[in-house]
Each structure stands twice: as structure tokens, then as C-alpha cells.
Amino acid sequence: MAAPANATSVVDAQKRAPQEFKNAVDFLRGKAGPKIRLGILNGKRVEYFKGKTAVRTLLSPQYQKLKKVPPVKNEDEAKALMIKLLPFAFFLRTDRPVPETPIPTGQPKPLRLSPQQSFDPLAYYTWFYDGSPLYTYLGGFAMVLIMLAGVMFPLWPVKLRIGVWYLSVGVLGLVGAFMGLAVVRLVLWCVTVLTMKRAIWIFPNLFEDVGFVDSFIPGWEYDEPKKKKKSGTHAKGHTHTKKHKSGSGSASGKAAKHEREHGQGQGQGGGGADVSVSSPAPSLVLPTTTEGEGGSEGVRKRVTVEDADEE
Known part of the structure; x- marks a missing residue:
């Protein structure tokens, strides 16, 4: 749809938009819309969003359930809808210069x-639309009713006024009890800091981001500083591994030395035989040839991987 040529203001351009476009914009401007950021445009605080977040919103299941809105089935259709919405000035493209x-x-x-x-x-797009005016009207009407009810409080029935009085006193009592508890726990902490080795908090989760019941569990706790994770365990384990490997290497070296001495003794005696000595280290069978005094005979020796590398 072409942009309105005779639009003189943003409001006029928005009024010319078809109803299905307005419904789509109301969805984008609502709670399920794209993530909002705050910026300064012409000295005024405004809200803006990124284009890809709007595309993602149009592809969400919440939008697919809406009726009387332009259909969006894939990313290309979502981009096409955003292009169609631009001429009606619900939002306009803005740049974010480097300050x-x-x-x-x-x-x-x-x-x-x-x-x-x-x-x-x-790219970034700044909102020039505050959402559906229906919610604005309902909010304003509710505020007027609350103000009238407060002004006409002397005309309320006696029972209703007594009930409101008890309710207000109860709420104020809860607020006062909460503030008093906060002061008491702080005073107790200060006393225990000066008189004990470790300070004590009562209701340590009172101001934590937990549920109402969990705020009062446990009843008290020592105030212990958070301990940093130590990397010594990994270093110790690495050292132990190195020691184990060096121990295994020395044992295999001794076994290989014993094999060589035993094999040379048999080779000088003239007897060709297979020599095999078991050792805990991994081994590799390599064929070697030794010459005795009476002739040359092949003698197979089992040597370790470390000995083969040394040779």
C-alpha cells in the first residue's frame, strides 16, 4: 500500500491506516511486542526497538492466534508487513550515532x-504510537472513580467505613512490623559482630529474591563470607598424575634392562629362543638380530615403548 501523500502529521498518517494494520501494531506495542529500549530523540525520551525483534514477534505463536491481522507465515512475509507499516508512521527508522x-x-x-x-x-525503529487508546481511557476512568470514592468517604455506610478503617490499620501494622523486624535484625547483627567471633543474621533471606514463605526460612544463620573457589585441587591432581607416570616409567625401564641382560646371556650361549618378561608397562614386540660366537641367530626380544624410542 502506498504511503499517504497528503498526510500532514504523524497522527493523520496513523488514522489512515487500515484496521488490520492497526491491530498488528497494537500487538507489537503490547506486552508481547519486541524488546523496548530508551533513547533521546530531539531532546525527548522515546522508546525504540530493533527490527529483528519485531520480525521475531510477528512469527510468534501469540500473533498466529490473532484474528483480523495480516497473515504472516515466514520471515519474508514478516519483513514485508513491516515495510507496509512504515508509511503510516507508527514507528520510524532512526540511527544511533556514535556520541x-x-x-x-x-x-x-x-x-x-x-x-x-x-x-x-x-536497524532501529522509534515508536511514535502509544498503543490503543482504549486502555488509556479505561485507566483514566478508573482514576476518576477512585478519586470520587475518596472524596465521598464521609457518605459511605457506617459498616463499610469501619471495614475500610480496620483494613487500613492492618496494612499499616504489617508495614510497621516489617520495618521493625529489619531494624531488630540489623541491631542484633551489630551486637554479635562486636561480641562474637561470627555475626548472626535472623531471617537471612528476608531481602533475598525468594518467595514469601522462603523469606523466613531459616530462622537464623551465621554471617559467613562467601569463599572463593580454589584451584589447588586441580594442581594437586596434576602433580599426582605426573608422579604416577614417572613411577611407571622407572619400573618399565628396570624391567627392560633386565630383559636385555637376560637376552644377551642366552645369545652368547648360542641358544636362539623367545624371551618374554611381563611388566606392568605397555610393551611392543620388535624383531632384532644378534650374532653369537658360533653364528648368527635371530633372537626376538620384547622391549618397552620407551626403549624403542631411545634406540
Whole structure:
């Protein structure tokens, strides 16, 4: 669909969009939409996203379940839909220039509108649409009702006012008890730090990211610093392996020396025989020839791998 030629503002362009396009944009702008980042455009704080995250959102099962939206079956169709949505200015392509001074982590980064409004999965797009106005209207209506209910509190029935009073007192009591518990556990920790070798925390998981019940389990615990992992175990094991290998090599060397002496004795006596001495080290059979006094006879000797390498 061609871009509206006579659009004078972003709002006018958005109003000209077909209803199915608006439904798709509402989905992208909702909770299931692409990941939102914060930036600064023309001195105002804005929200922007990356193109590939929008494509991934259109291919999600949540979008496939929607009705009255443009169908998207593959990545090419998702990109084509994003191209069709660009002329209606729900979002516009923006560049993220390199700042002159480094920006701290977590701070909004500066943006500027791109002169070329095309779709690229690796590019950034800034939202100029705040979502469906229905939720805005409902939220505003709810706030008005709450304010009217508070103003008209003296006109409430007596039983209802008493119930609200007890409820508010109970909530304030819980908040006060929680704050008092935090102060007590801190005071106890300070006392145990000064009087004992190890400090004690009561309800150590009180401020941890756990469930409500797990926040009070265990009831108390010693405050022990976190120990760093030591790499000495691996080094010791490596040393032990080296010692074991050197011990095996020395044993095999002694066995090979005994074999050579025994084989030379038989060769000088003129008897040709197979000599085999078992040893715990791995061995390799190599044919060798020795010449005795009465003639030459082949004598097969079993030598270790280490001896073969030395020869």
C-alpha cells in the first residue's frame, strides 16, 4: 500500500491506516511486542526497538492466534508487513550515532531520524504510537472513580467505613512490623559482630529474591563470607598424575634392562629362543638380530615403548 501523500502529521498518517494494520501494531506495542529500549530523540525520551525483534514477534505463536491481522507465515512475509507499516508512521527508522563522549551504561542513547525510511532487521525503529487508546481511557476512568470514592468517604455506610478503617490499620501494622523486624535484625547483627567471633543474621533471606514463605526460612544463620573457589585441587591432581607416570616409567625401564641382560646371556650361549618378561608397562614386540660366537641367530626380544624410542 502506498504511503499517504497528503498526510500532514504523524497522527493523520496513523488514522489512515487500515484496521488490520492497526491491530498488528497494537500487538507489537503490547506486552508481547519486541524488546523496548530508551533513547533521546530531539531532546525527548522515546522508546525504540530493533527490527529483528519485531520480525521475531510477528512469527510468534501469540500473533498466529490473532484474528483480523495480516497473515504472516515466514520471515519474508514478516519483513514485508513491516515495510507496509512504515508509511503510516507508527514507528520510524532512526540511527544511533556514535556520541563524542562515552555514555554511562543504562543511560538513554541519542537518536536521530534516518533520511532513508526502509526496513532492515539490524536497524532501529522509534515508536511514535502509544498503543490503543482504549486502555488509556479505561485507566483514566478508573482514576476518576477512585478519586470520587475518596472524596465521598464521609457518605459511605457506617459498616463499610469501619471495614475500610480496620483494613487500613492492618496494612499499616504489617508495614510497621516489617520495618521493625529489619531494624531488630540489623541491631542484633551489630551486637554479635562486636561480641562474637561470627555475626548472626535472623531471617537471612528476608531481602533475598525468594518467595514469601522462603523469606523466613531459616530462622537464623551465621554471617559467613562467601569463599572463593580454589584451584589447588586441580594442581594437586596434576602433580599426582605426573608422579604416577614417572613411577611407571622407572619400573618399565628396570624391567627392560633386565630383559636385555637376560637376552644377551642366552645369545652368547648360542641358544636362539623367545624371551618374554611381563611388566606392568605397555610393551611392543620388535624383531632384532644378534650374532653369537658360533653364528648368527635371530633372537626376538620384547622391549618397552620407551626403549624403542631411545634406540
